[in-house]
Amino acid sequence: MKVLKDSFIYLIGELFAKSLPFLMLPYLTRKLGPDGFGELSYYLTWLALFGIFIGLSQEGAVTRYFYFYGKKALNTVVTAGYLYNVVISAILLLGCWFFQAEIMAYIVLATMFQSFINVQLALRQCQKQPVKYITLQIILSLTSVIFTIAALELFNEDLVAYRILAIVVANALTFFIASVVLGDLFSNKNRISLKRLKLSALYIFSFGIPLILHQSSFFVKGQLDRIFIYQQYTKAELGIYSAGVQVAAVLPIILMALNKAVVPYYYQGLKENTLTVERIKKYTIFCLPLSIIPALLGYVLPQNTYEWFLGDGYTESKYYVVMYLIGYGANLPYLMLVNYFFYNGHNLIISKMTLASAIVYLILLYFFSLFGIEYIPFSLIFSNLILILIMWRFLKDEN
Secondary structure, three states, X not given: OHHHHHHHHHHHHHHHHHHHHHHOHHHHHHHHHHXXXXXXXXXXXXXXXXXXXXXXXXXXXXXXXXXXXXXOOHHHHHHHHHHHHHHXXXXXXXXXXXXXXXXXXXXXXXXXXXXXXXXXXXXXXXXXXXXXXHHHHHHHHHHHHHHHHHHHHHOOOOHHHHHHHHHHHHHHHHHHHHHHOOOOOOOOOOOOOHHHHHHHHHHHHHHHOOHHHHHHHHHHHHHHHHHHHHHHOOHHHHHHHHHHHHHHOHHHHHHHHHHHHHHHHHHHHHHOOOOOHHHHHHHHHHHHHHOXXXXXXXXXXXXXHHHHHHOOOOOOHHHHHHHHHHHHHOHHHHHXXXXXXXXXXXXXXXXXXXXXXXXXXXXXXXXXXOOOHHHOXXXXXXXXXXXXXXXXXXXXXXX
């Protein structure tokens, strides 16, 4: 019952927090225009890329440390991660100053504060505090929307820069609030020392560096299809395709929300040996038919429902919604498997598996793009299925 309660809180909170930026999408497209919105999308892609190297999966490192070692010296681990964040961000800011890249500097600042927030959220998740976790998520979404609308209504020029500045201010304010409400998580008995900082930094690097390939693989699988489509097909076809992907993207948000609620109990089960490899295999097999249900629901919805929701000219988006619901649905058995490897610190293995999946995806993406845009979703579906099979194979070796 506790798992179900936390899952419900995470799900409702995550959906509310994520729905605010989604609801603001029509406002941004109209306010910025096609050119401005395209420019904004370009810079936000850089934000996702910088997040791989600035964040260095610190939230994952903190979560694993908490369940392996508890609160002891956790403040040193968090502080070491923050110091790394500041140093790498300062280096990137110097590069932006040298090349006079003002907007890119804003992107670096937004990424830096976002990484801080991710660690704060991880701390709430470790303590099984879904209400505080979701509160921070909602604050982040609300402040981003409020500051964005205020900036775009007050100014008439450089709207893309002001939108990104609004993200910076929202991230910084949310991090400040998160730090104030941190509570008594850290123990005063473990004072920070240079030696402990070095050890903590080594721990973060050993955890995060192998995951760079892992994160980069997901970056490639989430962005590269738009580039292929833009180069080979019309903007109208890209619009219909992207609309379908955006609708289907609700599913991974739901799955990640459920995963955040389940992970503490998943890790606790592994720690207490109540969750065995055999049970993980059974749950994974059970997840396979469940992962198809969202696509079936998307298929039975009438065609005019999609046109009503998305607007005139988007009737064909139903096909891409259904196809990507199949592809994203594969995240359910994937999460059931990958959490085991994260818990045991097999980050290099995870990176190798996801890299192999990304390479398969790139090959399939190129191949399917030659035949038609309607075949491109198969590249994600097949690469995700191959990733699950690879993880199953590695999990079998663990048994």
